Amino acid sequence: MPRPSRLARLSGAAPAACLALALLAATPAVAVAPPLSQPRIVAHFDLAQGLQPENIAVEPDGSVDLTFSFARQLGRVDRDGRLTVLATLPAPAHPATPLLGAAVVSGLARAHDGTLYLAYATGTEDLTGVWRLCPGGEPERISAFPPNSLPNGLALDERAGLLYSADSALGLVRTVPVDGGAPTVWSDDALLKPVTAFGANGLKLHGGAVWVGNTDTGTLLRIPIGADGAAGPVETRATGLGGLDDFAFPGPGDELIAALNPASEAVLITADGSHRTVLTAQDGLSNPTSVAIRGNTVYVPSAAFFTLTDPNLLAATLER
Secondary structure: OOOHHHHHHHHOOHHHHHHHHHHHHHOOOOOOOOOEEEEEEEEEOOHHHOOOEEEEEEOOOOOEEEEEOOOOEEEEEOOOOOEEEEEEOOOOOOOOEOOOEOOEEEEEEEOOOOOEEEEEEOOOOOOOEEEEEOOOOOOEEEEEOOOOOOEEEEEEEOOOOEEEEEEOOOOEEEEEEOOOOOOEEEEOOHHHOOOOOOOEEEEEEEOOEEEEEEOOOOEEEEEEEOOOOOEOOOEEEEOOOOOEEEEEOOOOOOOEEEEEOOOOEEEEEOOOOOEEEEEOHHHOOOOEOOOEEEOOEEEEEEOOOOOOOOOEEEEEEEOO
């Protein structure tokens, strides 16, 4: 989710960041690869309006819900590529979001009844936390987070009545009751911590565990959910995933598709932890932030945080 200028100032690594981007630009792109095919851009967004998509959920009718980070908006793209803004979260009087400064809407999760849950970071006590948008309603905060937190990836366990939220600034995972209430720190493991900027980022529930990506360390982590609901020992399932953002599982196994943000790539990570590129900038990616899968379609939104070119929503066919 970082704007490159902010991240460079915070890390003191502007020359290194520029060199890394230059090397990426000089590297030959790899076209779409199995199990994906037929990549196409289904919607382009206006960078000047801050429409940089951060996270994603797919509706039963095939329309796509997106959070637009710096615009503080939740929008829906229909099957014809038309965008409708569903909600704009209130602006803080004095934003002081950790790592970013500006207020950002990030994680997104959908309940079966159409209720949408959002993560919002402002650096202020009155707005930071998890928000809810019921169909036909107005957005409301249901859980307040500390102002020094940066809630990011978000996942919903409807049977347990819990939301799981990754905190990129503090490097931890919280749980929140779906009906609202105080958050609980669920895992504060050292493997979730940031090194220079963004720690725990993307988050999904899968196979009785919470899966989390650590952007700084480029690692994919699996945290088992115990019989009592407590976090088990953190397992490292994949490494070497520089700029790892959010991800999605195409099936019941442990294979997944993940977005690598600065590299403008999506990778297939197999159950043994190996990975290979399946989408690149050549296919239309421009700093992808997340992945959603419905049926045989894979959706990847790009925020153009570093390229500053063509934030968009890409779809590809998943060959099963």
